[in-house]
Ligand SMILES: Nc1ncnc2c1ncn2[C@@H]1O[C@H](COP(=O)(O)OP(=O)(O)OP(=O)(O)O)[C@@H](O)[C@H]1O
C-alpha cells in the first residue's frame with residue numbers, strides 16, 4: 001500500500017501571456033505528501049498560488065504539469081471524496097442554508113431516507129451555530145454565516161479529505177474559536193485528513209501537524225515545511241505556554257515578513273524542490289524526537 005494518502009509531484013500552473021510573450025508561471029516544482037489523518041496548513045503571500053493548488057487537489061482546476069495522487073488514484077476531476085470550503089462561500093443562492101447542505105448530502109448518500117438526511121443536515125448546521133437560520137437563503141445571511149454554511153456542507157459529506165481555503169477568515173473571533181475547536185474534535189474522532197490555507201499563523205500552529213511555507217510568486221515553490229512539535233492535544237488557552245510555541249511562531253512570521261521574498265529572489269544553497277526541508281524551530285539537534293512518520297532524510301535546518 002502507498003505510504004502517503006496524498007502525493008503531489010512536480011506540480012506547476014502556468015497561464016499563457018495574452019500578448020504572446022513567455023507564459024506566467026504562478027508556481028512550479030511543487031512537491032509534497034500528506035499522510036492519512038494528517039492536518040496540513042499552507043501559508044504564503046497573496047497571489048502565490050495557494051487557492052490554485054487547493055483547486056487542483058479538489059479536481060476543479062488542472063495543473064499545467066505534474067500530478068496529484070490521492071488514496072492510490074490520480075485526481076482528475078471533482079469527487080465527493082473531497083469536501084471543499086471555498087475562499088468565497090460558493091453557495092447556491094436560490095436554496096436555503098439547509099437545502100444547500102442537503103444537496104451535498106443527497107449527492108453523497110443518494111439512497112438515504114428523509115429522516116437520515118434531516119439528521120445529518122441538522123447536526124452539521126447546529127455544529128456551526130446555524131440551526132435557527134436553516135431556512136434562510138444566502139442573501140439573508142451575513143458573510144460569516146454564509147461561510148459557516150459552506151463549512152457545514154463540506155463536513156456533512158464526511159469526505160476522505162477536507163480542503164479548506166481560508167475557511168474562518170470571515171468569522172468573528174468567538175465563532176472562529178468554536179469552529180476551530182469543533183474541527184479539532186472531528187479530526188481527532190475521525191482521523192480526518194485536512195489541507196487548509198490560512199493567513200493566520202496562530203491558527204496554523206493550533207490546528208496543523210505540518211505547516212508548508214510557500215515562497216512569493218511568480219514561480220512560487222514550497223520553501224520549507226515546518227513540523228509542529230507542540231503536543232497534538234492542544235488548546236488555544238494554553239498553547240502560548242508551550243516552550244515551542246514562540247520559536248515556531250517567530251519562524252513563521254519571519255518567513256512571511258522577509259524570507260518568502262528572499263527565497264523568491266534566490267533559493268538557499270542546497271535547496272531541493274523535490275524534498276523541501278523539514279524544519280523544527282526551537283529544537284536543538286538531538287532534542288525532543290520528531291514523530292517517526294515525519295522523519296525524512298531532508299531535515300536540513302534545525303533552527
Ligand atoms: N486566469 C488567469 N490568468 C492569469 N493569471 C491568473 C489567472 N487566474 C489566477 N491567476 C494568477 O494566479 C495567481 C495565484 O492565484 P491564487 O488565487 O491561487 O492565489 P492565492 O495564493 O490563493 O492568493 P490569496 O491569498 O490572495 O487568496 C495570482 O497571481 C493570479 O493573478
Ligand SMILES: [Mg+2]
Nearest residue numbers: 050051052087
Ligand atoms: Mg486564495
